[in-house]
Amino acid sequence: xxxxxxxxxxxxxxxxxxxxxxxxxxxxxxxxxxxxxxxxxxxxxxxxxxxxxxxxxxxxxxxxxxxxxxxxxxxxxxxxxxxxxxxxxxxxxxxxxxxxxxxxxxxxxxxxxxxxxxxxxxxxxxxxxxxxxxxx
Amino acid sequence: xxxxxxxxxxxxxxxxxxxxxxxxxxxxxxxxxxxxxxxxxxxxxxxxxxxxxxxxxxxxxxxxxxxxxxxxxxxxxxxxxxxxxxxxxxxxxxxxxxxxxxxxxxxxxxxxxxxxxxxxxxxxxxxxxxxxxxxxxxxxxxxxxxx
Numbered sequence: 001x002x003x004x005x006x007x008x009x010x011x012x013x014x015x016x017x018x019x020x021x022x023x024x025x026x027x028x029x030x031x032x033x034x035x036x037x038x039x040x041x042x043x044x045x046x047x048x049x050x051x052x053x054x055x056x057x058x059x060x061x062x063x064x065x066x067x068x069x070x071x072x073x074x075x076x077x078x079x080x081x082x083x084x085x086x087x088x089x090x091x092x093x094x095x096x097x098x099x100x101x102x103x104x105x106x107x108x109x110x111x112x113x114x115x116x117x118x119x120x121x122x123x124x125x126x127x128x129x130x131x132x133x134x135x136x
Numbered sequence: 137x138x139x140x141x142x143x144x145x146x147x148x149x150x151x152x153x154x155x156x157x158x159x160x161x162x163x164x165x166x167x168x169x170x171x172x173x174x175x176x177x178x179x180x181x182x183x184x185x186x187x188x189x190x191x192x193x194x195x196x197x198x199x200x201x202x203x204x205x206x207x208x209x210x211x212x213x214x215x216x217x218x219x220x221x222x223x224x225x226x227x228x229x230x231x232x233x234x235x236x237x238x239x240x241x242x243x244x245x246x247x248x249x250x251x252x253x254x255x256x257x258x259x260x261x262x263x264x265x266x267x268x269x270x271x272x273x274x275x276x277x278x279x280x281x282x283x
Contacts, residue, residue: 020139024205028145028208030267031149032208034185104263
């Protein structure tokens with residue numbers, strides 16, 4: 001029972017962690033905007049979540065605990081990872097691919113997402129509190 | 137990983153840009169300096185940035201061991217390099233440092249280039265300030281969880 005009350009909070013917590021890690025990587029990208037040959041970093045989390053929720057994806061059957069999961073549908077096993085963007089589409093001659101304007105936009109987006117997640121978690125908790133108080 | 141690492145990254149960016157700004161100011165201040173300690177005109181200086189990855193420090197080993205989510209450790213100034221381009225020759229026979237033909241070697245500082253670099257440095261500085269402010273607002277928001 002208590003698990004079902006807090007079940008949603010664990011995935012929210014992961015999303016919060018992913019958002020915090022993304023804030024880290026965006027700060028790192030902005031700090032290194034003038035560093036030659038620096039490649040921008042990002043956090044992959046949402047696409048893993050989408051993959052897990054997409055019913056059309058085939059899931060690899062695990063018959064041994066050492067198997068590598070393929071398209072795992074287990075949401076609890078999703079972990080955010082840090083990726084490096086090695087594409088060199090920028091017009092800069094110093095080998096750096098950080099675009100300061102898009103980083104600022106990502107930063108604003110990430111802050112809003114973080115605030116939204118905090119609000120969702122708070123509303124979850126207040127619902128639980130409401131149940132405990134028997135709606136009084 | 138935590139809020140403080142983001143703040144440290146932002147602070148390292150501020151420090152690096154400030155060093156760059158100091159160097160640019162030094163270049164502009166010495167745009168007409170024909171005498172330095174080693175007898176040559178002033179040589180333009182430029183900062184070289186590099187990504188900070190001190191894998192030996194205690195905190196980085198700890199964060200690697202406890203979390204896979206390590207965004208990085210910011211930026212640092214690798215060195216302040218001298219620009220080896222030619223000095224500008226200006227015809228001014230009355231100048232005390234003029235050579236036999238009346239030419240004076242002036243520093244290889246181009247004020248317009250320095251001004252452009254200064255604007256770029258200011259923008260980068262502002263970007264780091266914005267990221268620090270965003271981190272601060274997120275940290276304060278996180279304190280509201282469970283209120």
